[in-house]
Amino acid sequence: xxxxxxxxxxxxxxxxxxxxxxxxxxxxxxxxxxxxxxxxxxxxxxxxxxxxxxxxxxxxxxxxxxxxxxxxxxxxxxxxxxxxxxxxxxxxxxxxxxxxxxxxxxxxxxxxxxxxxxxxxxxxxxxxxxxxxxxxxxxxxxxxxxxxxxxxxxxxxxxxxxxxxxxxxxxxxxxxxxxxxxxxxxxxxxxxxxxxxxxxxxxxxxxxxxxxxxxxxxxxxxxxxxxxxxxxxxxxxxxxxxxxxxxxxxxxxxxxxxxxxxxxxxxxxxxxxxxxxxxxxxxxxxxxxxxxxxxxxxxxxxxxxxxxxxxxxxxxxxxxxxxxxxxxxxxxxxxxxxxxxxxxxxxxxxxxxxxxxxxxxxxxxxxxxxxxxxxxxxxxxxxxxxxxxxxxxxxxxxxxxxxxxxxxxxxxxxxxxxxxxxxxxxxxxxxxxxxxxxxxxxxxxxxxxxxxxxxxxxxxxxxxxxxxxxxxxxx
Amino acid sequence: xxxxxxxxxxxxxxxxxxxxxxxxxxxxxxxxxxxxxxxxxxxxxxxxxxxxxxxxxxxxxxxxxxxxxxxxxxxxxxxxxxxxxxxxxxxxxxxxxxxxxxxxxxxxxxxxxxxxxxxxxxxxxxxxxxxxxxxxxxxxxxxxxxxxxxxxxxxxxxxxxxxxxxxxxxxxxxxxxxxxxxxxxxxxxxxx
Numbered sequence: 215x216x217x218x219x220x221x222x223x224x225x226x227x228x229x230x231x232x233x234x235x236x237x238x239x240x241x242x243x244x245x246x247x248x249x250x251x252x253x254x255x256x257x258x259x260x261x262x263x264x265x266x267x268x269x270x271x272x273x274x275x276x277x278x279x280x281x282x283x284x285x286x287x288x289x290x291x292x293x294x295x296x297x298x299x300x301x302x303x304x305x306x307x308x309x310x311x312x313x314x315x316x317x318x319x320x321x322x323x324x325x326x327x328x329x330x331x332x333x334x335x336x337x338x339x340x341x342x343x344x345x346x347x348x349x350x351x352x353x354x355x356x357x358x359x360x361x362x363x364x365x366x367x368x369x370x371x372x373x374x375x376x377x378x379x380x381x382x383x384x385x386x387x388x389x390x391x392x393x394x395x396x397x398x399x400x401x402x403x404x405x406x407x408x409x410x411x412x413x414x415x416x417x418x419x420x421x422x423x424x425x426x427x428x429x430x431x432x433x434x435x436x437x438x439x440x441x442x443x444x445x446x447x448x449x450x451x452x453x454x455x456x457x458x459x460x461x462x463x464x465x466x467x468x469x470x471x472x473x474x475x476x477x478x479x480x481x482x483x484x485x486x487x488x489x490x491x492x493x494x495x496x497x498x499x500x501x502x503x504x505x506x507x508x509x510x511x512x513x514x515x516x517x518x519x520x521x522x523x524x525x526x527x528x529x530x531x532x533x534x535x536x537x538x539x540x541x542x543x544x545x546x547x548x549x550x551x552x553x554x555x556x557x558x559x560x561x562x563x564x565x566x567x568x569x570x571x572x573x574x575x576x577x578x579x580x581x582x583x584x585x586x587x588x589x590x591x592x593x594x595x596x597x598x599x600x601x602x603x604x605x606x607x608x609x610x611x612x613x614x615x616x617x618x619x620x621x622x623x624x625x626x627x628x629x630x631x632x633x634x635x636x637x638x639x640x641x642x643x644x645x646x647x648x649x650x651x652x653x654x655x656x657x658x659x660x661x662x663x664x665x666x667x668x669x670x671x672x673x674x675x676x677x678x679x680x681x682x683x684x685x686x687x688x689x
Numbered sequence: 690x691x692x693x694x695x696x697x698x699x700x701x702x703x704x705x706x707x708x709x710x711x712x713x714x715x716x717x718x719x720x721x722x723x724x725x726x727x728x729x730x731x732x733x734x735x736x737x738x739x740x741x742x743x744x745x746x747x748x749x750x751x752x753x754x755x756x757x758x759x760x761x762x763x764x765x766x767x768x769x770x771x772x773x774x775x776x777x778x779x780x781x782x783x784x785x786x787x788x789x790x791x792x793x794x795x796x797x798x799x800x801x802x803x804x805x806x807x808x809x810x811x812x813x814x815x816x817x818x819x820x821x822x823x824x825x826x827x828x829x830x831x832x833x834x835x836x837x838x839x840x841x842x843x844x845x846x847x848x849x850x851x852x853x854x855x856x857x858x859x860x861x862x863x864x865x866x867x868x869x870x871x872x873x874x875x876x877x878x879x880x881x
Contacts, residue, residue, distance in 0.1 A: 315870060316847065333732040333868070404737035405778040499735070499864045635872070636730050636739050 309682045317635050317642040323606060323627045326643055327687060330403065330633030335499070338402045340489035342629055343686060345573035346482045351581075352573030352689045355604025357677035358581025362613045365672045370659040377652055378662045381621055383598050384470060384543050384564070388621075389419025390648055391611055391663055394640075395572075395602045395625040396446035396472070398427030399512070403633035411632055412438035414640035418648075421621065423472055424514075426459070431513035432466050442467035445514075446547065448474055449532075454523025457539055459514065464540040472567060473536055476548025476575040478528050483574070530561045537562035545600065548575070550585040552592035559596055566593055568601040572625050583614060590618030604689075608650025612658070615666040722747050725768060725842065725877030729775075732868035740777040740786060744770035744798075746842070748879055756807045757833035758840030758879070766802035766814075785858040785867075789850075795821050800829075810834060814844075820853040839881050845874040 311324035313332045320326060331339055345352035379390040394415050401407035407429045415422040416439045423444045424435055436442050445463040449456045460471065494500075501507060526532060537544045545565035546558045555566050568589050570579040582603040593599055601614045602623035611622045624647065631639030655661070658670045681688030723746045730739040751764025772792035777783040802816040815828040831844040849869045850857060857867040 316872075333734075333737060335735040338736065401778075402736060404739070405782070406737075406739050410739075498861060633737060634732075636737055638730075638872075 309680075311687065314634070317631075317638050320642055320646065323630065323643050323646055324681065324688060326627065326630035326634050326639060329635075329639075330630040331687075334403055334633045337489050337500075338633075340485050341399075342397075342403070342626060342633075344483055344485035344489075345577070345686070345689075346575065347484060347577035349573065349686055349689070350577050351570055351575075351579040352604070352686070353683070354579065354581045355570070355573055355583075356581075356606070356689050357679065358583040359604060359607075359610045359613055360677035360679065361674050362583065362617075362671050363674045364609065364612070364654065364658065365670050366658045367670075368659070374656075374659055375661045377655055379648070379652065379655070381663050383421070383621055386469070388421050390651070391615060391619070391621045392644065392648060392651070393421035393600075393621050393623045394423065394628050395623040396423040396425035396428075396474075397625050397629050398425045399429050400425075400629065400632060401429030403629055404636045404639075406632070406636040408435045409438040410637035411628060411640045412436075412443070414628075414631075414637045414644060416440060417641060418644050420644055423623070426474075426514050427512055428514060429512065432463055432468070434513075436466060442469060444468065444470040444472055444545075446472040446474055448477065449528075449536075451525045452523050453526060453535070454520060455518050456536070457523070458518045458520060460536065460539045460542075462514075464542055468542055470545060470565070471536070471540065471542040472545045472547050473533075474547045474571075475528075476569065476571050479576075481571075481575045482577070530557050533558060533561035533563055537564075545598075547600075549589060550579065550582065552588040555589045555592040559593065563597065565598045565600060568599060568603075568619070570603050572603045583610075583617065586614060586617045586619060606647075608647050608652070609654050611647070611651045612654040612666060613671050615663055616668050616671045618668075723839070723877055723879045725875050727770060727873060727875045729871050729873050731871040734866045738777065738782065738867075740775050740782065742770050742775045744768055744774075746877060746879060754805070754807055756805065756812050757810050758835035759833075763802065763805065766816075768800040770798045772796055772798060785860060789855055789858050789867075790821065800827070818848070818853075820850075821855050823853040825852060836878075838878055840879045841876070842879055843876040845872065847872045 307325075308321075311326075311328035312319075312321070313328045314320055314325050330342075334342075381388055381391045394411055400411060404410060406413075408424060409430055412422055412435050414420075421444065422435075422439065423446050424432060425446050426448045428435070432443075432445060445468045447456070447459055447463075463471065526535065533544070533546065543564040544562065545567050546554075546563045547567035548569050548571065549555050549558060549566050550568060550570060558566055566589060568582045568586050570576065570582055570585075573579070582601050586599070586601055590599055598620040599618060600621045600623060601619040602625060605611065605614070605622055605624050606627060614622045624643070627647070628640045628643050631641070631643035633639070635642070655666070658666070660666050660670070683689055724743050725746045726741065726743050728739055728741045730737065732738075745768070747765075747767045747769070748763060749765040750759055750761055753762025753764055755762055772787070772790045772795065775783065775786055775790070777786055797819075799819045800816055801819075802814055804815045806813040806815075810832055812831045812833055813828055814831050815826070817824045818827045819825075827846065827848070829844055829846045831842060834841040834843070847870060850871055851869045857869050859866050
C-alpha cells in the first residue's frame with residue numbers, strides 16, 4: 215500500500231541546515247555580522263561553534279583572540295542539547311506510535327496500535343489489521359475525515375454551560391456518542407476478551423456491540439455489563455439457524471439486533487490468506503493453544519442444531535423477515551447510499567448503520583464520512599444513524615455528529631487497547647478519544663451533542679496524512 | 690508489611706494490595722484478617738493475559754502515623770497469597786503458571802509492610818515482596834477509602850518476574866513466550 219517513508223524528510227532537511235550554519239560559524243565575517251543576525255540564527259551558530267573541530271570559541275578575524283559569542287536571548291539554549299533539530303525520539307514516536315509498558319504512558323491511540331502489534335501473535339495481528347486487497351478503503355476512511363476541516367466559533371454570546379456529551383438511542387441514554395463496534399474473537403488479543411471490553415465500556419457509560427463471532431457468550435458479556443447489550447448478527451442461508459440465534463439473544467433480553475449486510479458477497483482478504491499460508495489454523499500453536507481444535511465452535515455459533523429451514527434469498531424482504539422474528543429493534547449495518555437507507559427503513563429497519571466494515575469487506579469504497587451526508591438526507595430523522603470505519607480521533611466523532619450521525623463507533627482502536635493491556639487498555643483508549651472529543655466541543659463552544667451541526671465543519675481540498683503509514687500503521 | 694503471592698506463569702501478581710490491606714486492618718486494635726482480590730496481567734507473544742487470586746490481609750492497628758480509615762495508624766500489615774489458588778482463563782494457562790511459580794516449593798507470595806507515608810486518600814506503602822523465595826523491597830501506592838463495612842483498599846503496581854527468580858513460561862518449544870513484566874492490581878475491604 216502507501217508506504218511513504220515520511221521519516222526520512224526531517225533528517226535530510228535538518229542536515230542541510232546544519233551544514234549551512236557550520237559553514238557560517240567558521241566564516242571570518244561572522245564577528246562582523248553576528249549582532250545583525252536573527253535570534254534563531256544566533257542560536258544555531260552558537261551551537262555549531264561549540265561543536266567545531268577546533269576547540270574553543272570562534273576567533274576574531276582581526277586579532278585572532280577568542281571571541282565569546284553573546285548570550286542568546288533565549289535562556290533555554292543552555293538546557294537543550296541540540297537547538298537546531300527537534301528531539302528525534304519524540305518526533306519519531308509521534309509519527310509512528312510508541313510501544314508502551316503502561317496505559318499511563320499512552321499519549322494517543324497510536325501508542326496502543328504499536329503496543330498491540332508488539333504483544334500479539336502475527337497471525338492475530340494480521341487478522342485485526344487487514345484491509346481487503348490494496349487497503350484503499352481503509353485509507354479512504356482516514357482521508358475522508360482528514361479532508362473535513364473544523365470551522366470553530368471562538369466565543370459564545372452566553373457563558374458556556376457544563377459540557378454534556380450524552381446521546382439517546384432507542385430511548386436509552388448513553389454518556390457519549392462513542393460506542394464499541396462488534397469485533398470478532400477478542401480473546402485472540404487478550405484473555406479478558408469481550409468481557410474485558412465490557413467492563414471498560416460499562417465504567418464509562420459506553421454502548422458496546424457484541425460480534426456474532428465473539429470469543430465469549432452473550433450471557434458472559436451481559437453479566438459483565440450489568441445489563442443486556444446489542445448483538446451483531448451474520449446470517450446464514452438456513453433461516454432456522456438464524457431464527458435460533460435471534461431467539462437466543464432475544465430471550466436473553468437483547469434490546470437491539472444489528473444485521474451486517476456488507477459481507478453477503480464475500481471479501482477478498484489477501485493479508486489473512488498470506489498470513490495463514492502453510493499450516494494455517496492447523497499449525498501446532500493454533501491446535502494446542504486455543505480454540506481451533508476439531509469441533510470447536512464460537513459460543514454464539516454453538517448449540518444451534520435443529521431441523522433445516524427455508525433458504526430465502528437476501529432481498530429487502532429479508533429485513534422484514536428478521537424484524538418480524540422478534541421484538542428487538544433492528545439496525546442495518548453496512549449502508550453507504552441514500553437508496554439503501556430509504557429501502558431499509560421502508561422494510562422495517564429501526565436504525566441505519568453507515569459502515570464499510572472498517573475497509574474489510576470491499577475495496578475501492580468511498581469513506582463512511584463521505585457517504586454519511588446522503589444517508590442522513592435520505593433518513594430524514596426517522597431513525598438513528600450510526601457510523602463507524604476509520605474513526606480514530608475525538609475530532610472524527612465531532613465531524614460525524616456535525617454531518618448528522620447520532621452515534622460513532624470505534625473498532626480496531628479499542629482492540630489495540632485490549633491487546634496491550636486488557637480492560638485497562640480499552641478504558642484508556644475510550645478516555646483518550648473522548649478527551650479529544652470534549653476538547654473539540656470546547657473549541658467550538660458547543661455544550662451538547664445536539665448543538666454540533668454542519669456549520670462547524672467544511673470540506674478541504676486535500677486530505678492531510680500526517681502519520682507514517684508504512685505497513686498500514688496509522689490508518 | 691503485607692505479602693502478596695505472584696504467579697509466575699502468566700505474569701506478575703498483585704503485591705500492593707496485600708500491603709494496603711495490612712495497613713487498614715491496623716485501625717482495629719488487634720490484628721484483623723480480610724481478603725483482597727488480586728489480578729495479575731501480562732503479555733506474551735500470542736496475546737495478553739490476566740490471572741486472578743484472592744489473598745488475605747492481616748493488619749494490626751497501632752500507634753503510628755494516621756492513615757485513611759486508621760486514625761491511630763497501622764502497626765503491621767501482611768498480605769499473603771497462596772500460589773495454588775491462582776486461576777487463569779483456562780487450565781493450561783494455570784498449569785504453565787504453576788510450573789513457573791513452583792507452589793510445591795514456594796507455596797506463598799507475601800508482602801510485608803515496613804513503613805508508609807500517608808498522602809491524602811493514598812498511602813505509599815513500602816515493604817518487602819517475597820516470591821519464589823526471593824525478597825525484594827517495593828513501594829506501592831495504595832488508596833484507602835473508609836466506609837461503613839471497613840476500609841476499602843485499592844492499588845496497583847508492576848514488577849519484573851525475573852527479578853524474583855521466576856522464569857517467564859515458554860510454551861511449545863518457544864512458539865509462545867510470556868513477557869517478564871506483569872501488572873498487579875488489587876482491591877479488597879479491610880474489615881474493622
